[in-house]
Amino acid sequence: xxxxxxxxxxxxxxxxxxxxxxxxxxxxxxxxxxxxxxxxxxxxxxxxxxxxxxxxxxxxxxxxxxxxxxxxxxxxxxxxxxxxxxxxxxxxxxxxxxxxxxxxxxxxxxxx
Amino acid sequence: xxxxxxxxxxxxxxxxxxxxxxxxxxxxxxxxxxxxxxxxxxxxxxxxxxxxxxxxxxxxxxxxxxxxxxxxxxxxxxxxxxxxxxxxxxxxxxxxxxxxxxxxxxxxxxxx
Numbered sequence: 001x002x003x004x005x006x007x008x009x010x011x012x013x014x015x016x017x018x019x020x021x022x023x024x025x026x027x028x029x030x031x032x033x034x035x036x037x038x039x040x041x042x043x044x045x046x047x048x049x050x051x052x053x054x055x056x057x058x059x060x061x062x063x064x065x066x067x068x069x070x071x072x073x074x075x076x077x078x079x080x081x082x083x084x085x086x087x088x089x090x091x092x093x094x095x096x097x098x099x100x101x102x103x104x105x106x107x108x109x110x111x112x
Numbered sequence: 113x114x115x116x117x118x119x120x121x122x123x124x125x126x127x128x129x130x131x132x133x134x135x136x137x138x139x140x141x142x143x144x145x146x147x148x149x150x151x152x153x154x155x156x157x158x159x160x161x162x163x164x165x166x167x168x169x170x171x172x173x174x175x176x177x178x179x180x181x182x183x184x185x186x187x188x189x190x191x192x193x194x195x196x197x198x199x200x201x202x203x204x205x206x207x208x209x210x211x212x213x214x215x216x217x218x219x220x221x222x223x224x
Binding site for chain 2: 031044046049051093099100103105
């Protein structure tokens with residue numbers, strides 16, 4: 001089956017610096033990728049998504065990069081702010097039954 | 113504000129009791145999902161429904177049942193609660209494949 005993993009369980013970043021959160025996947029048939037942010041006591045919140053026919057997509061202060069050759073996904077957050085402190089999850093689908101396969105999450109800590 | 117409503121927000125339950133977690137969405141999404149999230153871990157899919165009248169099993173369905181009588185409601189039932197079902201339960205919905213899932217704020221369930 002598919003597996004989704006994260007390189008670092010915790011990432012500490014200085015306020016104002018850029019953050020990069022990475023995610024690896026194993027199935028080359030994966031076709032839809034999504035990043036979520038989860039704050040303490042809240043449900044996951046959609047950040048940005050990307051389809052397999054793209055390799056880059058930008059939102060407000062966030063960029064998702066997809067490298068299908070090495071099966072790697074990253075989330076870049078520009079000018080990290082205290083409000084970015086959360087756990088970030090990557091997830092993907094590989095067929096049309098709507099199910100998401102989730103990574104374990106990376107906790108982003110912002111240092112003042 | 114449109115979204116997912118879950119009830120109750122938290123519950124302490126004696127082992128062996130029956131419990132139904134409620135989930136309602138007002139976005140008219142076709143697909144709905146139930147996840148559990150254990151401390152420090154990612155989300156695991158319990159059951160899902162691609163459309164009203166249909167349901168399917170996720171990664172960890174044992175001990176849980178669901179129904180989807182209409183588009184808006186997707187209750188999750190624990191027929192006879194056990195301590196290993198202590199978790200945070202999230203309900204989500206999406207408009208279909210390749211679309212983000214939107215989450216409620218969860219039900220924190222403790223089985224004693």
